[in-house]
Amino acid sequence: MRLLRAIKHTPMILVLLFILIFLTPMAIFSPGENKNRAVVTAVGIDKMDEQYEVSFLTFIPTANQTYKETNSVISGIGNSVAEAVYEAQLSLGREIGLSHAKTTVVNESLFEEDVTSCLDYLSRIASLSENTIFICTNSSAKEFLKASQSLDDEVGLKLEQLINYNATNIYVSDTSLDAFYKGYYGPEKASIVGYLSLESGQGDASNSPNSEQSGSGSASQGSSSQEGGSASGSGGEEKKQILNKGETILVKEGKLAQKIDDEILNGINLLNADARNQTIHIENVNDELYDNDDLTYTIKNKKVHVSTRFENGYPIYCANVIVGVRLDEINNNGRAKEINTEFSKITPIVEKMIKDKLKSQFSNALKVLRQNKTDVIGVYQTFEKEDRKNFQNFLQNLPDSDDFLSYITFQLVIKVQTE
Amino acid sequence: MKESISSRQLGVLCAVSIFANKILLLPSLLYENAKSDGLFVVGLLFLVDLLILFSFFHLKKKFPVQSFKEILIYFFGKIVTKVIFLAFAVFFMFKVFLIYSTSFIYLKQQVYQGEFAILAIICVLPVINHAALTGLRSMARTIEMFFYIVAFGFVLCLAISTLTYKSSPLFFTSSLGDFASTAFRHIFSFGDYLFLFLIIDKVTLTQKDKKRVLKYVFFAIFLVLILFFLFYSLYQITAFMHNNALSDILIFSVVFNAVGRIDIIAMLTIMFLAIFQMELFHYCFCDAFVNFLPKLNKIFAIVTFDIFFFIVYLMLIGKYENMVIQVEVWLPYLTIMLNYLLPLLLGLFSFKKKSVKNQQIIPNDEEKREEKGMSEEVKI
Amino acid sequence: MPFLNVKTEIAKIKKSFHMGCDFGERLLTKEQGTVGFVYLKSMVDNLLFSQSIYLPLEKFEGDLNATVLTNKVIQCNDVRQIQESEVVDCILKGGVVLIFQNGDYLNVDIQKFPSRIPSEPPTSPVIQGPREGFVEDIKTNMTLLRRSIRSKDLVLKSFFVGKYSNTQVVVAYIDGIADKSIVDKVCQKIEKISIDGIIDSFYVLSFLQDRPNSLFKQIGNTEKPDVVSAKMLEGKVAIIVDNSPIVLTVPFVIFEELQNSNDYYTNHHYSSLVRVIRMLGMLIAIISPGLYLALELYHYNLLPLNFLITIADTAQGLPFTPFLEILFIFLLFQVLYEVSLRLPSYLGLATSIVGALILGDTGVKAGLISPPGVIIVALAKIALYTIPEQASQVSVLQVIFIILGGSLGLGGLVAGMVYFVNYLNTLDSFGTPYLAPYSPRVPEDLKDGVFKSPINDMKTRPKTFKNKNKVRSK
Numbered sequence A: 001m002r003l004l005r006a007i008k009h010t011p012m013i014l015v016l017l018f019i020l021i022f023l024t025p026m027a028i029f030s031p032g033e034n035k036n037r038a039v040v041t042a043v044g045i046d047k048m049d050e051q052y053e054v055s056f057l058t059f060i061p062t063a064n065q066t067y068k069e070t071n072s073v074i075s076g077i078g079n080s081v082a083e084a085v086y087e088a089q090l091s092l093g094r095e096i097g098l099s100h101a102k103t104t105v106v107n108e109s110l111f112e113e114d115v116t117s118c119l120d121y122l123s124r125i126a127s128l129s130e131n132t133i134f135i136c137t138n139s140s141a142k143e144f145l146k147a148s149q150s151l152d153d154e155v156g157l158k159l160e161q162l163i164n165y166n167a168t169n170i171y172v173s174d175t176s177l178d179a180f181y182k183g184y185y186g187p188e189k190a191s192i193v194g195y196l197s198l199e200s201g202q203g204d205a206s207n208s209p210n211s212e213q214s215g216s217g218s219a220s221q222g223s224s225s226q227e228g229g230s231a232s233g234s235g236g237e238e239k240k241q242i243l244n245k246g247e248t249i250l251v252k253e254g255k256l257a258q259k260i261d262d263e264i265l266n267g268i269n270l271l272n273a274d275a276r277n278q279t280i281h282i283e284n285v286n287d288e289l290y291d292n293d294d295l296t297y298t299i300k301n302k303k304v305h306v307s308t309r310f311e312n313g314y315p316i317y318c319a320n321v322i323v324g325v326r327l328d329e330i331n332n333n334g335r336a337k338e339i340n341t342e343f344s345k346i347t348p349i350v351e352k353m354i355k356d357k358l359k360s361q362f363s364n365a366l367k368v369l370r371q372n373k374t375d376v377i378g379v380y381q382t383f384e385k386e387d388r389k390n391f392q393n394f395l396q397n398l399p400d401s402d403d404f405l406s407y408i409t410f411q412l413v414i415k416v417q418t419e
Numbered sequence B: 001m002k003e004s005i006s007s008r009q010l011g012v013l014c015a016v017s018i019f020a021n022k023i024l025l026l027p028s029l030l031y032e033n034a035k036s037d038g039l040f041v042v043g044l045l046f047l048v049d050l051l052i053l054f055s056f057f058h059l060k061k062k063f064p065v066q067s068f069k070e071i072l073i074y075f076f077g078k079i080v081t082k083v084i085f086l087a088f089a090v091f092f093m094f095k096v097f098l099i100y101s102t103s104f105i106y107l108k109q110q111v112y113q114g115e116f117a118i119l120a121i122i123c124v125l126p127v128i129n130h131a132a133l134t135g136l137r138s139m140a141r142t143i144e145m146f147f148y149i150v151a152f153g154f155v156l157c158l159a160i161s162t163l164t165y166k167s168s169p170l171f172f173t174s175s176l177g178d179f180a181s182t183a184f185r186h187i188f189s190f191g192d193y194l195f196l197f198l199i200i201d202k203v204t205l206t207q208k209d210k211k212r213v214l215k216y217v218f219f220a221i222f223l224v225l226i227l228f229f230l231f232y233s234l235y236q237i238t239a240f241m242h243n244n245a246l247s248d249i250l251i252f253s254v255v256f257n258a259v260g261r262i263d264i265i266a267m268l269t270i271m272f273l274a275i276f277q278m279e280l281f282h283y284c285f286c287d288a289f290v291n292f293l294p295k296l297n298k299i300f301a302i303v304t305f306d307i308f309f310f311i312v313y314l315m316l317i318g319k320y321e322n323m324v325i326q327v328e329v330w331l332p333y334l335t336i337m338l339n340y341l342l343p344l345l346l347g348l349f350s351f352k353k354k355s356v357k358n359q360q361i362i363p364n365d366e367e368k369r370e371e372k373g374m375s376e377e378v379k380i
Numbered sequence C: 001m002p003f004l005n006v007k008t009e010i011a012k013i014k015k016s017f018h019m020g021c022d023f024g025e026r027l028l029t030k031e032q033g034t035v036g037f038v039y040l041k042s043m044v045d046n047l048l049f050s051q052s053i054y055l056p057l058e059k060f061e062g063d064l065n066a067t068v069l070t071n072k073v074i075q076c077n078d079v080r081q082i083q084e085s086e087v088v089d090c091i092l093k094g095g096v097v098l099i100f101q102n103g104d105y106l107n108v109d110i111q112k113f114p115s116r117i118p119s120e121p122p123t124s125p126v127i128q129g130p131r132e133g134f135v136e137d138i139k140t141n142m143t144l145l146r147r148s149i150r151s152k153d154l155v156l157k158s159f160f161v162g163k164y165s166n167t168q169v170v171v172a173y174i175d176g177i178a179d180k181s182i183v184d185k186v187c188q189k190i191e192k193i194s195i196d197g198i199i200d201s202f203y204v205l206s207f208l209q210d211r212p213n214s215l216f217k218q219i220g221n222t223e224k225p226d227v228v229s230a231k232m233l234e235g236k237v238a239i240i241v242d243n244s245p246i247v248l249t250v251p252f253v254i255f256e257e258l259q260n261s262n263d264y265y266t267n268h269h270y271s272s273l274v275r276v277i278r279m280l281g282m283l284i285a286i287i288s289p290g291l292y293l294a295l296e297l298y299h300y301n302l303l304p305l306n307f308l309i310t311i312a313d314t315a316q317g318l319p320f321t322p323f324l325e326i327l328f329i330f331l332l333f334q335v336l337y338e339v340s341l342r343l344p345s346y347l348g349l350a351t352s353i354v355g356a357l358i359l360g361d362t363g364v365k366a367g368l369i370s371p372p373g374v375i376i377v378a379l380a381k382i383a384l385y386t387i388p389e390q391a392s393q394v395s396v397l398q399v400i401f402i403i404l405g406g407s408l409g410l411g412g413l414v415a416g417m418v419y420f421v422n423y424l425n426t427l428d429s430f431g432t433p434y435l436a437p438y439s440p441r442v443p444e445d446l447k448d449g450v451f452k453s454p455i456n457d458m459k460t461r462p463k464t465f466k467n468k469n470k471v472r473s474k
Helices: A002-009 A011-026 A082-094 A110-112 A116-124 A141-155 A161-170 A178-184 A262-271 A348-372 A379-386 A387-395 A401-407 B007-017 B026-062 B070-074 B078-112 B117-134 B136-162 B176-185 B193-198 B209-242 B253-257 B264-292 B298-317 B318-327 B331-352 B366-369 C004-017 C048-059 C064-075 C082-092 C138-148 C178-192 C201-208 C227-236 C254-258 C263-266 C268-297 C306-317 C322-342 C345-365 C369-387 C387-409 C410-426 C444-445
Strands: A037-048 A050-058 A071-077 A095-097 A104-109 A133-138 A189-203 A239-243 A248-252 A255-259 A279-286 A289-311 A312-333 A334-337 A409-418 C023-030 C031-040 C077-080 C097-099 C106-110 C154-161 C167-174 C220-222 C237-241 C246-249
Touching: A002 A011, A002 B176, A011 C322, A011 C410, A037 A071, A037 A110, A037 A116, A037 A141, A037 C306, A050 A082, A050 A141, A050 B264, A071 A082, A082 A116, A082 C263, A104 A116, A104 A141, A104 A161, A110 A133, A110 A255, A110 B007, A110 C154, A133 A161, A133 A178, A133 B026, A141 A161, A141 A189, A141 A239, A161 A262, A161 C227, A178 A189, A178 A248, A178 B209, A178 C220, A189 A348, A239 A379, A248 A348, A255 A262, A262 A312, A289 A379, A312 A379, A312 A387, A312 A401, A312 C064, A334 B136, A348 A401, A348 A409, A348 C322, A379 A387, A379 A401, A379 C268, A387 A401, A387 B193, A387 C410, B007 B136, B007 B193, B007 B209, B007 B264, B007 C220, B026 B176, B026 B193, B026 B209, B026 C082, B070 B078, B070 B331, B078 B264, B078 B298, B078 B318, B078 B331, B117 B136, B117 B298, B117 C410, B136 B209, B136 B264, B136 C268, B136 C410, B193 B264, B193 B331, B209 C031, B264 B298, B264 C410, B298 B318, B318 B331, C004 C023, C004 C031, C004 C082, C004 C097, C004 C345, C031 C082, C048 C064, C048 C097, C064 C077, C064 C097, C064 C106, C064 C154, C077 C082, C077 C246, C082 C097, C082 C106, C138 C154, C138 C167, C138 C227, C138 C237, C138 C246, C154 C178, C167 C227, C178 C201, C178 C237, C201 C237, C201 C246, C220 C227, C227 C237, C227 C246, C227 C263, C254 C268, C268 C322, C268 C369, C268 C387, C268 C410, C322 C345, C345 C369, C369 C387, C387 C410
Parallel strands: A037 A095, A037 A104, A104 A133, A133 A189, A312 A409
Antiparallel strands: A037 A050, A050 A071, A189 A239, A189 A248, A248 A255, A279 A289, A289 A312, A312 A334, C023 C031, C031 C097, C077 C106, C097 C106, C154 C167, C167 C237, C220 C246, C237 C246
């Protein structure tokens, strides 16, 4: 009776009772979501013999006091990505939780066809976040994930940290899944995706973590680990190493168009004001200051002003680039010279050589972009914003509107100054 | 004055009433049809909503103490009044369903990562029932209490996302036809200020008070427009893939990657806003229902709502696409009738007829309402 | 003039006291007549009785009547003529009643019983400011108030409540500041109390609350005279109950609990900071165990990866599920708290060591409970005492939010918060909204809200509740 009176007085007691009777017992015996689901930190997708293999780098909770991740790679094979994920879940005995997945690695072979067909399920149904880093690799994605495990153990570097470094300093563009989709669904249908290669090698990784240095200066390697076990460097066995050469791939309509090296990438990034810290190497400089010296400059700041105009119905893309550089090294026949204040100014010859170098880089990059019909430098967007009507007319008159880059004239004015 | 609320509380209610699905699903739905011009669709529909707000001010000036029922009977007679109240009840009921379904889908994807139908109903239904039962004043005070925290959360989300702002989206790319059809299809997501008419007798508005209400209204509209702008700027072509605008604008921020799931701010903001909006519209449903069937009291209205909730949940909300069909197919017509025609007619009639300040049009109506349990204690 | 047989009258009164062993009686027979003395030995000052009443009377040669004795003989302050019906009452209150042959009764109040001296209350010590606290003796308490507010407008209205205890209840307010309707309502409610006894002010509190079944108290209470004086200067009404060092104040708003007397005796910037911390403390106390459970049971995806790793690693191999683990730790803390509260201080220290160090540390090392679980519950339990006055109700809220968070997840916590705030908004204390000045928002009163302004900025009395004479300072 007292309870009835209390319920009449405060009906919410009824709700609390309902919760206590029906839901709390279930909650009391629930082990928690993190035990019901495998926490995935990276996803890898491979294709072999018309079948998909989806691999997950999952975090395995271990009772220890180090609070360090213990990971394992599990994978499933199926006719579709969904089936492969299901198989992986079966082998793991738990559901896959993709909310903490920060990296998606896709094997090069998947780019032979439209890669979105394999990404669609993960991003749409399985809640793979669009801010996940999206990269391509030459070898199997599964092997790549295995190799990535030892990065943390040996050089204290997580895979996403490595790629974030690349994204900020080398690609100077977002390498997320969303960035890829932006290009894919955009009118250009082109995107740029990060590329990390996996190479075989011998040696004890724990002794020489940076034995393979790439051209761009950021390199790391890993040792393959046994499936399901924690990563540990063990000498003698064949190792797969993640090599960072600063490479990227151009993707057109979800398919691989061309792999590009850091030189071309620097050319592409010339018009990107955020792209800094690239080095410019000029050789055999002879003038009042230098005597057949090799100079290395670093771009420390950059200002880019873009304008567009149409002449005879053809678009002209004008870019004024002011590059602030710093002299880093003077090399004379293998001997390094001391950099004094006298070298702080840029001589006309040096300026010309730097300009020529940058222009040639850009022209090479443009050649590649035109060849692959991949506008990843935002030319389409710029014209759409500045003069949409004329640009649309121009596109309509083209025999292949996808190839619009080839018909656009680029006028580049570069000014070099000290930082 | 019974169940009266202050002008600040009215402003807060107006501000809170416009969020929910506008900050979740609507930006991506509008992008699908009108591209970035969805921003202008929202702007246009907000403008129309503002006209409703001004027509409310006008009506309030003409009928300072009368209830909406009295005003309607004065203009249209008893039978039409009943029909209008029925339409109001349906309108607000579906408003609650729409907000529930969008929040449900969002929470299911982002917060609960799986089935949580029973949990969602237990979280929402008792709270909104309790709010409707305790009345407008305590509800308005609750919303007022949380408003500044929620607004801070909202502004924080926008501020964090501005760190990733790169360039503005391309505007004026959709055709006029697309623009108009998009506006029509999503009109039900607007017209939130209709609730004002139902509480017309529960607020006193001086010129200063009106300015205060408008301040809150413009603040809320500004926040929503900024959200649309930032969302379209950030995602541009992939905006159609992102169904949870306020939450999704945060996921690319540096802070997100450094701190962790910073979008928990957005989640909490959305949860609070959705509950408040549902509380308000549920209250409006009950009010309209009691006016439609004056012999029944508020508890009956709440029970009716709950029954409909379960029926509609099984039929529509369980499958979200069905709810979208309802929203886009027949609800726009109801919205146009209530949201545009009614205020217009009321405005026109009130211009024609003489002002009836401080005069009870229908005697004893207030007393009848009091008996039905629609009133609360005296204002403090 | 009636002639009374004093001896018979004394016997009659003694009989009415069931011939109690502490019943005192004396008879003074002189030529001028006979005077009887009746009193309770345990309630009066025996020395004062003999020196100020009996001896002067024995020496007095004049006519023995009430008026003469009052004016010329008895050397006490509180002497008054009473009716026959009042005799028993006066004796019970510690008076000596003189019975005259002519039927007059005289009460001399010389009550004396053991009483504490005002000392710093253990519940609200201050770093700066007055260190006095109320005591059980109502007279001392009234003195403390009078000393604080030396104004003729300080009104002390007395009531006697309780069929057997006959406890004195005093309603104190400042005439000209307190609203009459509130005073009248308080007086009416006290007059209406029908109970066998009032042991403590909490008994009165239950009768004053509009919704006595509510979890949330709607009446303020304090042990400090300076706090009561400050509240009365705001226009509040104080209720002092004999035998209780806790004085009640009405109207009450929940944000009063955020204020501490120390805030007014220190820099206002610091006070504001401390208030923010107190509020956060309350929020942490209520929400954190429920939130931790919700995150662990339903929303692992909301935890940053590094945090998730720590939690998952530490929870690995525990025999309890997360819900049971939190309940177990919660129970452990609550038991320890109850034990340490009731044990003598030297044992209390030992219990703390056993509880905190041995049980907690060993529990973790034995793999029964996880460190994050201990930290969260300990944090919640410690945070509870940022506002000790609210500790009891917040403890109940903690349990409710553990159930909500554990059973419904984050949605349950949000819904619970909205529900409780909505519920609090339906409460009012003597016409004052419970959550004022934040809900409804009263901008003028926010000067003494979470952020405090200096005293000279608070020029008006709070608008949140009814009071007269709004201006405090110019």
